[in-house]
Amino acid sequence: MPALRTLYDSSVYDPAPVPSHWEATVPVDAADWRPLEADESCDVAVIGGGYTGLSAALHLARDHGIEVRVLEAGGHVGWGASGRNGGFCCLPATKMSIAAMTRRYGAEETKRFFASQVEGVAYTRALIEDNDIDAEICGDGVFEVAHRRQAFGELQEYGAALTRLFGIETSLYSKDEFRDIGHDSTEQFGALKVHAGFALHPLKFAHGMARAASAAGAVLHPSSPVTRWLKDGSHHLLHSERGMLRAKRVVVATNGYLRERLHRAFDARILPALSNIIVTRPLNAAELAAQSWTTDCPLTNTRRLLFYYRKLPDARILFGARGDLSGTPADGARMRDWMVRRFTEVFPAWREIPIDYFWRGLICFSRRLAPSLGRLADDPTVHYGFGYHANGVNTAPWAGGKIAEMVAGRTEPDDLPAVLRGLPARFPLPTLRRTYLAIAYRWYGLRDG
Numbered sequence: 001m002p003a004l005r006t007l008y009d010s011s012v013y014d015p016a017p018v019p020s021h022w023e024a025t026v027p028v029d030a031a032d033w034r035p036l037e038a039d040e041s042c043d044v045a046v047i048g049g050g051y052t053g054l055s056a057a058l059h060l061a062r063d064h065g066i067e068v069r070v071l072e073a074g075g076h077v078g079w080g081a082s083g084r085n086g087g088f089c090c091l092p093a094t095k096m097s098i099a100a101m102t103r104r105y106g107a108e109e110t111k112r113f114f115a116s117q118v119e120g121v122a123y124t125r126a127l128i129e130d131n132d133i134d135a136e137i138c139g140d141g142v143f144e145v146a147h148r149r150q151a152f153g154e155l156q157e158y159g160a161a162l163t164r165l166f167g168i169e170t171s172l173y174s175k176d177e178f179r180d181i182g183h184d185s186t187e188q189f190g191a192l193k194v195h196a197g198f199a200l201h202p203l204k205f206a207h208g209m210a211r212a213a214s215a216a217g218a219v220l221h222p223s224s225p226v227t228r229w230l231k232d233g234s235h236h237l238l239h240s241e242r243g244m245l246r247a248k249r250v251v252v253a254t255n256g257y258l259r260e261r262l263h264r265a266f267d268a269r270i271l272p273a274l275s276n277i278i279v280t281r282p283l284n285a286a287e288l289a290a291q292s293w294t295t296d297c298p299l300t301n302t303r304r305l306l307f308y309y310r311k312l313p314d315a316r317i318l319f320g321a322r323g324d325l326s327g328t329p330a331d332g333a334r335m336r337d338w339m340v341r342r343f344t345e346v347f348p349a350w351r352e353i354p355i356d357y358f359w360r361g362l363i364c365f366s367r368r369l370a371p372s373l374g375r376l377a378d379d380p381t382v383h384y385g386f387g388y389h390a391n392g393v394n395t396a397p398w399a400g401g402k403i404a405e406m407v408a409g410r411t412e413p414d415d416l417p418a419v420l421r422g423l424p425a426r427f428p429l430p431t432l433r434r435t436y437l438a439i440a441y442r443w444y445g446l447r448d449g
């Protein structure tokens, strides 16, 4: 059996918790969650304990009465992107423009995709509220900030299209107007507010969903990487380091952390990429005022290699950007320095503010430029959901719910919006994937100016 393969330095897959602000502010209550340490069996095995896998497990157990276990490679559930993202619950989970999506899938399917994205935002909020999760929701929309003068016109067109085509409420603010209600910066030339979205504490959300899944009867196994996947007749045998799980059906919910050569169907389908976050110490009122900062909403800018940032409930500033191409600790340290420099170029009044946290994680792109959901054509006992294009907080929990419905036979893959349906094409010459990313970064960097 060939060894499993990953695209980045082994440190990126280290199962220890990352040194994030989120890890520092959430008590890890792992009392009921033990590694798989024997040979067990269940109806459905979920590989991956992030939002996709946890939501699938919660809904399978609670809504469909199906016996389910989750195998998570990291040291705790929510160890992957779900426990380390920026906490922006927003839309859309695609790198396709509206025009490109319409050309490829038609106007009706594009509408269905955007409707599912709005539904995803409401779905995440409902999961939090219905399960009493203390996820520190804040903000009542998401701002997209023009990073240069010419980008303001693009924002205006984009906002008008969201409203006209999909009925999504938006508001446009000039540079001066946005200084009064948002912030000022060297890269602030007006902003668009999309009134569908909010911010949350991603790890508290993941742990809350895990507790709800446990309470509904799902069994969660952290520190249990699936290292080998065999079939015995109609059963799947998922081997981990200290145990084996025998299951009738499997849900693959590994997103950017997929280990290749685990199952051929998923090899070369994804392009994982690193995303980095820095967090400052808490700012006082005068420091916030120095950048005219007043908003609690999360913000992205119009760079193609975008910056994403927000004020946390304790007045720290979180600032995120793309990562490096190797994942080595040395490149990570260089990226941290670059991010601090860019952060203080964008917000010069905060030049002396100490940075308390830096961490990174894997997001997941694919050739279809949108998420992929469904079940394998040649083995209908295997379901999957991945490829959220750095926008999974609204999409992955919703996808997990849809997967649970498909496993339970309440939804067919054909019922999904066409934009999301089925596996993406494989990458040609997949060993060159990081080179493709390097070329894309260079190209987008030039276009961003």
Ligand SMILES: Cc1cc2nc3c(=O)[nH]c(=O)nc-3n(C[C@H](O)[C@H](O)[C@H](O)COP(=O)(O)OP(=O)(O)OC[C@H]3O[C@@H](n4cnc5c(N)ncnc54)[C@H](O)[C@@H]3O)c2cc1C
Residues within 6 Å of the ligand: 047, 048, 049, 050, 051, 052, 053, 071, 072, 073, 074, 078, 079, 080, 081, 082, 083, 084, 085, 086, 087, 088, 089, 090, 224, 225, 226, 227, 253, 254, 255, 256, 257, 258, 259, 262, 275, 276, 277, 320, 359, 360, 361, 362, 363, 385, 386, 388, 389, 390, 391, 392, 393, 394, 396
């Ligand atoms: C730094 C960063 C910032 C981000 N910011 C945002 C944001 O603000 N808003 C937004 O919408 N999205 C954001 N994202 C993306 C978002 O976090 C993801 O789209 C979402 O969490 C995906 O959830 P998931 O459950 O599919 O994958 P993950 O949460 O990545 O979970 C997959 C899990 O599978 C496990 N796994 C993999 N292989 C195996 C195996 N063989 N056996 C067992 N387990 C395995 C991994 O350990 C991992 O925990 C960000 C991501 C990162 C990294």
